[in-house]
Amino acid sequence: MTVGTAPLLRMEAITKRYGGVRALEDVRFECDRGKIHALLGENGAGKSTLIKILAGVVQPDSGQITLDGQPISFNSPAAANAAGIACIFQELSLLPDLSVADNIAITRPPMRFGLIDQGAQRRLAEEALARVGGEDIHPLAPVGDLPLSRRQMVEIAKALARTPKILILDEATSALTAADVTKVFRMLKQLKADGMAIIYISHRMHEIAELADDCTVFRNGRYVETFAAGTKSDDAIVEMMIGREYSSVFPPLPEKKSGGPSMLSLKGLSWAGQLNDINLDLKAGEVVGLGGLDGQGQRQLLLALFGTLIGVTGTIEINGKAVKMSNPGRAKSEEIGMALIPEDRKNEGLMLPMSVRDNLSFASIEGFSRFGIVDRKAEAVAIDDMIKLLNIRVGDIDGPVASLSGGNQQKVVIAKWLMTKPRIILLNDPTRGIDVGTKQELYELLRRLAEGGAAILFYSTDYDELIGCCDRVLVFYNGAVVRTLEGAALTEHNLIASAHNLPTSTKAGAAQVFATEAAS
């Protein structure tokens, strides 16, 4: 790099912590005019945090950012916008009740006599839409009436209407149709030719191969490497994204038992385009993992099984008998015996201001009641047993559950469901945000439950967990199971490759035999 041609954007030694959690540690990143720079990494690698810093949503704890050679810092998204940085997030930032034109011009609507110039605003919106190839969208239509893919196009048009110097796309194409993706790619290449700097985040490797000039890989909050696109194989890139040490926190996997009738059997389960033809056989004593990138339908599968989704098609069989899961009450009934440990314990698992006692017995309270009157002695005995079993550290059992630590709160959620004596246990990312010690206890608990005859379906965003805990893992992509990994084929490399819908590594050699491609 010669003097005078400093990159448009340079970030150096960026560190960001959330409480005790390190999101970014001494990270650097550069991008330049007329280049598309892909940012790669696993879930939680720190990509989103970096983007949020660039967009002014969060401030780094330390580090320097220079734009055009000038040091800058953004204390708000508006400041980042003013500096010429526009972001397109995967969570849509549109206001559904306003029109397309209103949304596109929302940060700086054209004014006349102190009022919004509707005509000018509409022309501006039409131009912006035409630029991204969304001419079919009427500028005066309310955004809420548009399908998801059209909304995403509006989102892109909105970002471009600000004529940014740097455009950031964070998983912006995941909601688009194939035809739209083609249009957006053509547009991105044109913008690149016009000299815009583009930062592109996607989990779809083929998109990156098609678009990117440069790639930067992050892992676990740290910078790994920057290289020119096309100089590394997909395998090598996946290798770079892995690399965390394996820890021996997992209990040993038992010998694989053969046969046994399946407790839960799914045939062709589909829902609203987010679940496509899921087939599964879950036997007693099995822990089956759900893998893949976040948001590929794993949560929807658990919610569908628990009876919270309307319009699920396909059959669910419990012990060989077809059942209709109409609501969570049905799912937890004696006949089915299902439990769902939800992902969001503060909103879905607990009533935070209520006592530990009331929370613990809440799902199983019918068991301690006659004619709706609670037998408080029986309840107290069962609660004490459960607290001992899970080693929950409670100060005051009649104090609010909100006063417990995150790990102990999670134990309360799990204990609450174990008190219903479930035979099929669904876990939705249960170790998120809890300490390592508690995690280890949970892994051991899962194994004990499985040995006790429970069938467990375990979704986790942590690949290590899936490898360490599960007998086999179903890898999701776009709402479908693309691959089932088990035995020696259950490696982090294969998990990540499958999550990106790439063929599993040939390096694993014999392991390939175990990796069974799902029929599609």
Added chain:
Amino acid sequence: MATMVMKRLDKATMIAFGCSILLIAIGAIAEPNFISSDYLLQQLQTASFLGIIATGVMLVILLGHIDLSIPWTISIGGMMATAATGFFGETLGPFLAIPFGLACGAAVGLVNGLGVAYLRAPAMIFTLGMNAVAQGLMVFHTGGFAPQDRGLPIMRELATGRLIPGVPNPLLIWIVVGAATIFILTRTTLGRRIYAIGNKERAVYLSGVDTRRVLLICFMISGACAAAGGILLAGWANRSYQAMGDPYLLPTIAAIVLGGTNVLGGRGSYIGTVAGVILITLLQSILSVIQPQLFFAELGFRVPAEVFRQIVFGVVIISMLLLYGRERLQR
């Protein structure tokens, strides 16, 4: 034992009871008769009507909803009970009057519950609408023909008699209704679910509870309680009339909130509501005895007593809400 009792009484309940004692003391200075047992018993009897009505509304508020159809549900209860002899004849009427009045109130609650729980309509709008519907129905009822509006002997007896010497019947009914409510709230699965829904309905639903049924039950109890209040009021006044429930909406909600029940649901004790009801009743009584509006009239502000009372209620509710809201922020 004493510490147990103290522990169960939260701050709001203590404040409400404390204010009640303060009011009695102020009243006693103005009018020595205030601390006579006759007067206090009479106050408790008056409080009973409000207390019974507030019981059902409290359950709905604990759920995080509200029932604004109270005024005309009270009227429906009173008017339908007195009209029962007209519907069912002279022989059956007296037996069916009270069950019929209660059933009509519960029916209003049923519609409220269906609307809020199953159609997911906001309770504030839906129950307000039901109040108007109930009003329309009652106007139609009195307009079409001359309905029987006299209280039946059994209603008079319930409202004015003393089954147990020294204890007015309405107070006895309130004690029974209150004891049942305390039992439901503390000892039954329904009670646990009511508090839990007020705290986090989503978590309750995901725990496999039919939350809609709980909502429906509570709205029906609320309607039935309001109707019970209406029946007693009709017995007390020896007749039913339109708008007989109108003065009760604000005092009902005020009593519940003053008693420490969180207006957003999930928190509150029935003892608190009892304290709030007594406080509101004493406040009303004292405002009419010491007539502070006369003092303001001397200063040049001429306001009718009723208007003054309304203003005081409003100010008290707003002050208490601010007080509780701030307490929460500090935590």
